[in-house]
Amino acid sequence: MANWYAIRVRGTGAEVAIYDEIGAYGVSAKGFLAELGALPEGTPVDLRLNSPGGSVFDAVAIHNALKRHAGPVTVWIDGIAASAASYIAMAGDEIVMPENAFLMIHNPSGLVMGTAEDMRAMAEALDKVKGSPVSGYAAKSGRTPEEVSALMAAETWFDAGDAVAQGFADRLIEPVRIAANFDIGRFRNAPPVLVEAVGVEPAPDNETDGAGTEVTDETGQVEDAEDEQAAAADTAQPLAETPPPSGAPPDPAAIRAEAIGHARAVVDLCRLAGQPQMAGRFLEEDASLDEVRTALLAAKAEAEPEIAPHHPQPGRSSAARPWGEIVARTFKLKG
Numbered sequence: 376m377a378n379w380y381a382i383r384v385r386g387t388g389a390e391v392a393i394y395d396e397i398g399a400y401g402v403s404a405k406g407f408l409a410e411l412g413a414l415p416e417g418t419p420v421d422l423r424l425n426s427p428g429g430s431v432f433d434a435v436a437i438h439n440a441l442k443r444h445a446g447p448v449t450v451w452i453d454g455i456a457a458s459a460a461s462y463i464a465m466a467g468d469e470i471v472m473p474e475n476a477f478l479m480i481h482n483p484s485g486l487v488m489g490t491a492e493d494m495r496a497m498a499e500a501l502d503k504v505k506g507s508p509v510s511g512y513a514a515k516s517g518r519t520p521e522e523v524s525a526l527m528a529a530e531t532w533f534d535a536g537d538a539v540a541q542g543f544a545d546r547l548i549e550p551v552r553i554a555a556n557f558d559i560g561r562f563r564n565a566p567p568v569l570v571e572a573v574g575v576e577p578a579p580d581n582e583t584d585g586a587g588t589e590v591t592d593e594t595g596q597v598e599d600a601e602d603e604q605a606a607a608a609d610t611a612q613p614l615a616e617t618p619p620p621s622g623a624p625p626d627p628a629a630i631r632a633e634a635i636g637h638a639r640a641v642v643d644l645c646r647l648a649g650q651p652q653m654a655g656r657f658l659e660e661d662a663s664l665d666e667v668r669t670a671l672l673a674a675k676a677e678a679e680p681e682i683a684p685h686h687p688q689p690g691r692s693s694a695a696r697p698w699g700e701i702v703a704r705t706f707k708l709k710g
Contacts, residue, residue: 379429382410388419388446397429397437397459404433408440417446422467424450427562428458431483435507441466452476452535452544453551455569457562459483461543465511470543472535475550477569478543479562480512480523481530488649516542530564641667650674 379395391411398404414420422441428434441448441463450456450467457479464470464478472478483504487497505527512523518541538544638658645654648671657667 378406379426380407382407382414384414384418385421388421389414390421390423392423393460393463394423394425394453396427397463398433404430404436407433407437411440411444414444414446418444419446420444420448422448422450422463424452424456424460424464425454426457426460427455428460431459431462431504431508434459434462435504437463438466438507438511452478455479459508462508462511465508465515465543469545470515470538471546471548472538472544473548473551474535476535477566478533478535478538479530479564480508480527480543481562482527483508486646486651488647512543518542530562532564532566532569534566637664640664644668644671648674 379393379397381392381394383390383392411420420441447469448467450464450470452464452470452472453476454473455477456464457477458481461478461480483501485497485501487494505524509520509523509527512518512527513520516523518526533541533543535544535547539547641657641662641664642651642654644664644667645651645657650671653671653674657670662670
């Protein structure tokens, strides 16, 4: 399972790169915190961000760990710091943004399946979780918590100039080419110029880090190829350049869109079934949606206790439709 972060020790400090969805597919912040804690005390840290956000709980843990770090922390927003990623950015002693980068803040959100009490509990949890980012944004920008809360409720996007002007960042640098392996269109207020920019496929000579994401320096140049022989082997293969027998060349944008759509459908099915932790395994195994539905229904059937006739308990009548049928119908409509 690929990590969404990478930590590399440099001659003068350490570089930390978060270039994907935080906590995606079951990978928690535990490993991140362990690697960060292993750095020598006082090590300067350059944190590079290009992330749509992710788990707010992991983000809070990462933010607090960076705040505790004894050395200076400089945050470089290489493209996008949205949602939970923007809260992590607030841990920096200095926040630097290229002129074409973006920062976004919004309210935390979550999914719940269950009773009215379960849903009220989720709402209360979200209200409590919101307190951490409100405090972080307010402390960095100098705005009041009420002002920050209103900006979060509106899902506010800041370009680099606005972020500096309003106190959410400290310094501007020259523009860089923005690329991302995540779907920025999921946000309701994403600027059209940003959606168009990240929809462009990376140039062929770019390489990726261990998470399959592009890591660039301040000038937009890719750093530290970990396996030059593997990279050379990749560039030597002409398969991607060869048109299929039909004569029509492959459309990278269509392939990418199909892969993203499949991944989002798998995650949605798992969340609807109350089994979000299973999404990572399904994606790793490249399971079809039919296979995902079958496995989720089987997991639900195993988890649902049987009520013995000699020990009657309150519940649905025998005439009620089985839970499995309801879930199956929901999945069929969604898939």
